[in-house]
Amino acid sequence: MVLTDKVLIRLNATRGVNSFKDIDPNHSAIGCAGCHGGVSQVDAADDTSAYRAAHTGMLRDPSAIGELGCSGSSCHGEIVTRNETSMHSNLWGEKAHVALRNGYESFNDCPAEIQEGYTNDCASCHTTCGQCHISRPNAAGGGFLEQRVGYSHKFLATPSEENVCTACHGSRVGDDWNANQERVPGNVPDVHNEYGLTCLDCHSEDLHGEGPSDAQYTSRYEVSGLPQCIDCHAADRDDNIYHTQHWPNANATDGSDLSCYACHSQQYNNCNTCHAGTWKSEYEPDNSGEYRVYPLFKMGLNPNYGIEDKPHNNSEYVAVRHVPVSPDAFREWGIATMPNYSAKETWKYTSPHNIKRWTDRTYVTEADSGLWVNVNPSAALNGDNGYCFLKCHYSNGTTTLGTMTHVAVNTDVFVTQADLESDVTGEDLSDEIEANQKVLVNDSFPCGACH
Amino acid sequence: MRLMKRLFFAALLVWSVSFWSCDVINSADDNALVDFTCEGCHTNRASLENIIDALNLDPPASVAEAPG
Numbered sequence: 001m002v003l004t005d006k007v008l009i010r011l012n013a014t015r016g017v018n019s020f021k022d023i024d025p026n027h028s029a030i031g032c033a034g035c036h037g038g039v040s041q042v043d044a045a046d047d048t049s050a051y052r053a054a055h056t057g058m059l060r061d062p063s064a065i066g067e068l069g070c071s072g073s074s075c076h077g078e079i080v081t082r083n084e085t086s087m088h089s090n091l092w093g094e095k096a097h098v099a100l101r102n103g104y105e106s107f108n109d110c111p112a113e114i115q116e117g118y119t120n121d122c123a124s125c126h127t128t129c130g131q132c133h134i135s136r137p138n139a140a141g142g143g144f145l146e147q148r149v150g151y152s153h154k155f156l157a158t159p160s161e162e163n164v165c166t167a168c169h170g171s172r173v174g175d176d177w178n179a180n181q182e183r184v185p186g187n188v189p190d191v192h193n194e195y196g197l198t199c200l201d202c203h204s205e206d207l208h209g210e211g212p213s214d215a216q217y218t219s220r221y222e223v224s225g226l227p228q229c230i231d232c233h234a235a236d237r238d239d240n241i242y243h244t245q246h247w248p249n250a251n252a253t254d255g256s257d258l259s260c261y262a263c264h265s266q267q268y269n270n271c272n273t274c275h276a277g278t279w280k281s282e283y284e285p286d287n288s289g290e291y292r293v294y295p296l297f298k299m300g301l302n303p304n305y306g307i308e309d310k311p312h313n314n315s316e317y318v319a320v321r322h323v324p325v326s327p328d329a330f331r332e333w334g335i336a337t338m339p340n341y342s343a344k345e346t347w348k349y350t351s352p353h354n355i356k357r358w359t360d361r362t363y364v365t366e367a368d369s370g371l372w373v374n375v376n377p378s379a380a381l382n383g384d385n386g387y388c389f390l391k392c393h394y395s396n397g398t399t400t401l402g403t404m405t406h407v408a409v410n411t412d413v414f415v416t417q418a419d420l421e422s423d424v425t426g427e428d429l430s431d432e433i434e435a436n437q438k439v440l441v442n443d444s445f446p447c448g449a450c451h
Numbered sequence: 452m453r454l455m456k457r458l459f460f461a462a463l464l465v466w467s468v469s470f471w472s473c474d475v476i477n478s479a480d481d482n483a484l485v486d487f488t489c490e491g492c493h494t495n496r497a498s499l500e501n502i503i504d505a506l507n508l509d510p511p512a513s514v515a516e517a518p519g
Contacts, residue, residue, distance in 0.1 A: 003509040004500055009493050020490055032489035041488045050487040051502045 006135075006143040009152045017150045024154050035062040035069065061138075063129035070129045079208055080129060086209025087220050089126055096218035098122075101325070103340040117333030125168065132159045140167035158200055165199040171293065172321075176268050176354035184295045187266045190354050202227035221311035221349065229260045242362075242389075250306055250314035257305070259315035261351055263361050263392070267295040268352040271324035272425060292425055296322075297360070298415040300347055303438035312349060320415055320439060321350035322423075327431055342435040347415050361391045361413065394441065414441035 011017050021028040033040035038058030044050035063069035063080075071080035083089055095107035098118055104110050107118070124139055131137040133155055135144050144152045145160050159165065166174030171183065179187040188194075192202075206225040217223065237247050242263070245255030272292045300320035304310035312318065327341045396416070397408030411418075417440050420429040433440070492498055503509050 003503050004496060007493055008496055008499055009490070011494050019494075032493075036489075038489070041486060044487050047492070047498050047502045048505045050492065051506065054487065054489065054492070 001141065001143040005147060010147065010149045012149040015149055020153065023150055023152070027155055036060075037062070061128055061130050063131075076129075082211050083129065083208045085212045085214050086207070087214050087217055087223050088207050088209060089128070090215070091123065091126055092215055092217050093219045094118075094122060097325075097344050098330075100218075100343040101338045101341050102330075102335065103338075103343075113334050114330070117330060121332070127168070132164050133157070136163045137168050140164075161198050161200075171269055171271075173353045176266075176352050179266075179354065183269055183293065184267055184354070187295075187354055188356060191356055193353075202231075219311060221351075226311075233260075248312075248315040252316060257314060257316045259302070259312065259318040259349075261319035261355075262299050262315070262317050264355050264357065264359055265297060265319050265352040266354040266356050266359055267297045268319075268321060268350070268354060269293050270296045270298075270322040272322065272423070272427060272429075294425055296424060297413070298322075298347065298419070299413055299441070300415045300436075300439040301441055302349060303345060304349070317441075318349050319352060320347040321352075322346060323348050341431075345436045345439050346432045347436050347439045364391050396442070416440055416442055 009020055009023070011019065011022075016022060019028070020032075027035075031040060032038075036059050039054050039056060042050050042053040044053055059065065061069075069080070070076045071084075087093060095118065098114065099105065099107045099110050102110060102114060104114075107115070110118075127137045127139070131142075133145075134153060136142055140163070145156055145163050146152060146154065166177065174180070175183040176187070177190050177193050179189040181187075204225070206223050206227070210224055214223065220226075237243055246258040246263070247254075248257045248259055250257060270293070272294075298320050299317050302312065302315050302318040304313045305316045307313050323346055325346055327337045328335075330338065392410060392413060394410045394414055395408055396411060415436070417433055420433050420436065420440075423429050492502075
């Protein structure tokens with residue numbers, strides 16, 4: 001999009017759009033300079049001198065400065081106040097992880113080089129009121145959300161999914177949600193997408209945060225009001241024996257607790273070896289650069305399982321995604337190796353937006369079942385008359401049952417120490433083993449359920 | 452049925468003729484910028500293009516892909 005289109009407010013007298021007042025009567029009452037500052041009318045000889053005179057002291061994005069922007073009136077004060085301290089606007093989780101891995105309690109305790117490095121390399125992804133409700137976020141190129149007559153610079157209560165949500169959250173949420181075949185070949189769009197739902201059908205006020213308490217959070221999953229599958233699917237608990245046994249209810253006595261994503265996610269993007277300040281130059285679409293993206297599904301143990309006040313603490317096994325942080329990820333900031341790198345796991349809880357009913361784990365044919373088909377005839381069948389535990393229950397090949405040593409099965413489903421010693425890209429990630437001790441699934445399970 | 456078809460095409464003709472003298476999209480492209488106001492400039496494509504060209508304001512049209 002060229003600059004002209006980013007700043008042109010399109011009118012059309014025939015359509016009754018004669019001025020900005022016809023596009024947005026409420027905000028036009030404030031006047032352009034009322035929000036943007038500058039000089040609203042100048043006496044100039046030509047366009048160029050008029051430009052210079054009019055833009056003196058002008059703010060490109062007044063909503064970036066709360067009191068001068070949307071919260072300056074009584075109209076949006078409450079929501080803007082919440083948003084100013086929100087996870088979405090401040091990236092508290094990222095900041096907390098940067099601090100903890102570098103040995104500090106909080107981001108504010110970090111020395112100047114870390115704070116400056118973060119501000120330069122990471123903070124540019126945050127957004128403002130205007131960068132969701134009027135224009136695309138700067139990180140996604142800017143420009144009005146709509147180019148149509150009557151819509152440019154219109155304040156849209158419901159931001160565009162394509163131009164706002166997935167314009168920023170593209171390589172994880174966007175690729176998953178839309179099944180980008182270049183990144184996740186063979187995937188199909190999230191079933192909710194196929195049924196016509198949009199981001200805002202599930203996400204609403206969680207995007208604007210709760211208020212100052214957000215600054216205490218170390219993960220976006222701690223934000224209250226975050227949508228959960230159970231909000232709509234509570235009645236599905238007894239649909240089949242797998243739901244009954246594995247429903248995430250923090251009660252392992254009725255079967256291991258699995259997050260919904262553990263069974264119903266397709267493969268998703270994982271990333272390796274990104275380094276602050278260099279990811280743009282390192283990234284190559286064909287993965288030839290140092291920053292690599294690859295599709296994968298992995299299940300791991302949940303460090304938060306059963307811990308009160310922790311998010312998603314009712315699932316013992318969860319889908320985990322590799323995040324691209326290596327011990328020297330911040331070398332550009334003068335940190336050769338993070339002193340407390342192992343403080344947080346690098347295979348992290350994830351909620352892939354690529355939900356599918358019959359996945360590689362839930363769709364099992366009778367032929368897949370082989371000799372196992374009569375093991376538990378009372379079990380409900382899935383897919384094409386097979387048992388889905390056959391694609392999920394795991395043995396690393398060392399399980400001994402009486403005199404029998406179990407063969408290795410389903411080792412690719414779980415993240416294990418072997419995965420880190422040589423991952424799917426062939427890279428040695430063994431320096432991440434200590435950080436992921438609470439995530440790695442190194443023991444076979446479960447035996448007693450069948451034997 | 453035939454009458455309905457004729458009425459439909461007649462209505463189509465009237466509808467299309469009603470746009471005979473429509474302005475093109477963005478009617479303010481005629482350089483009728485007289486008052487140098489915010490809205491005066493930002494609704495006038497020709498004026499904006501002149502300024503952008505004169506001051507070399509146009510940045511690259513695309514940005515690096517967002518990583519999130």
